[in-house]
Amino acid sequence: xxxxxVCTLPPEYCEFGGxxxxxxxxxxxxxxxxxxxxxxxxxxAAGVSSLSVEKQEEIDRKVQKQVAREEAxxxxxxxxxxxxxxxVKRIERNKRKHxxxxxxxxxxxxxxxxxxxxxxxRFATGASVTKxxxxxxxxxxxxDVGEEVEEYLVAYLSKEGxxxxxxxxxxxxxxxx
Amino acid sequence: MFKKFTRDDIxxxxxxxxxxxxxxxxxxxxxxxxxxxxxDEVVPKKSQLTQVKCQDRLSLYTADGxxxxxxxxxxxxxxxxxxxxxxxxxxxxxxxxxxxAIKFILGxxxxxCPGLTSAGAEMPVSYEKGQLVAIYAEGKEHAxxxxxxxxxxxxxxxxxxxxxVTVILFLGDGIWNLGPQI
Ligand SMILES: [Zn+2]
Numbered sequence: 001x002x003x004x005x006v007c008t009l010p011p012e013y014c015e016f017g018g019x020x021x022x023x024x025x026x027x028x029x030x031x032x033x034x035x036x037x038x039x040x041x042x043x044x045a046a047g048v049s050s051l052s053v054e055k056q057e058e059i060d061r062k063v064q065k066q067v068a069r070e071e072a073x074x075x076x077x078x079x080x081x082x083x084x085x086x087x088v089k090r091i092e093r094n095k096r097k098h099x100x101x102x103x104x105x106x107x108x109x110x111x112x113x114x115x116x117x118x119x120x121x122r123f124a125t126g127a128s129v130t131k132x133x134x135x136x137x138x139x140x141x142x143x144d145v146g147e148e149v150e151e152y153l154v155a156y157l158s159k160e161g162x163x164x165x166x167x168x169x170x171x172x173x174x175x176x177x
Numbered sequence: 178m179f180k181k182f183t184r185d186d187i188x189x190x191x192x193x194x195x196x197x198x199x200x201x202x203x204x205x206x207x208x209x210x211x212x213x214x215x216x217d218e219v220v221p222k223k224s225q226l227t228q229v230k231c232q233d234r235l236s237l238y239t240a241d242g243x244x245x246x247x248x249x250x251x252x253x254x255x256x257x258x259x260x261x262x263x264x265x266x267x268x269x270x271x272x273x274x275x276x277x278a279i280k281f282i283l284g285x286x287x288x289x290c291p292g293l294t295s296a297g298a299e300m301p302v303s304y305e306k307g308q309l310v311a312i313y314a315e316g317k318e319h320a321x322x323x324x325x326x327x328x329x330x331x332x333x334x335x336x337x338x339x340x341x342v343t344v345i346l347f348l349g350d351g352i353w354n355l356g357p358q359i
Pocket of ligand 1: 004005006007008009011013014017019023024
């Protein structure tokens, strides 16, 4: 396999690079037979359509536009991913008792009931899946185990390769019923 | 996908265990059965695969410094373009785009359905959504990209609208620009 000594692509793709002129010189000098094959007539690439300069520029603009659109979309998705987090809320139930609510788990592909069970057995307490006022599933854990839950989730996310999702432990005094 | 990839994204290199090497070999053959007769050139029995770990759980696997395949998360193994160039065309499933699509692909865009259905294009075999394909181009001999079908080839023909193939690797992207030796 021969690659262009100038732009590194297979020489048949040199015409799409920015160094086409230098690429051609290199190929003619180093691989004359291949040069003949790729540029059979007067050094013009075979199959190059006789597009006008205007048409060519229009295509270039279209390429740039589409690439920009796709990049913007990818960036938006990344930003969304980075801004996503799982909230571990420590909620005062009465004077000395707290419960822990884990919200935002819908962002990761996780079996809620199974996760609740894991929490229950891990922290030797009760845990269940309930619906938040917004209609999203949350896990409610009895007992003041916010830090343990946070620690577990951080480790879990990193194991799943989701370390870009943040876990935040917050105090939540005013729990809406 | 790896348009802006650079050497700085590499975090570590290590030789992999021979048991892991065997299972990767098996997995690669499972994914691309036609590679079986070439597998000893691709992953020579006596040579050691190196795992080059990068950001975002991307791993590049090299043999004697040359990129063989890469893997992100635990997804399927993606053959490198230089590997595809070394092997016969029918080793990997492939599609061919029309000439007009080349510029878009080399600019880092995905492939729109019309680029796969017009006169210069070809989809010789029916594939399901998610299939990895080598991407060839009208009037060109060598593959210019590796991509994944966003919809089945039948749907690409039928709908002929929207993105048909997401481009994973292309000539001149960050992975390509790491050079023949990583
Ligand atoms: Zn060149």
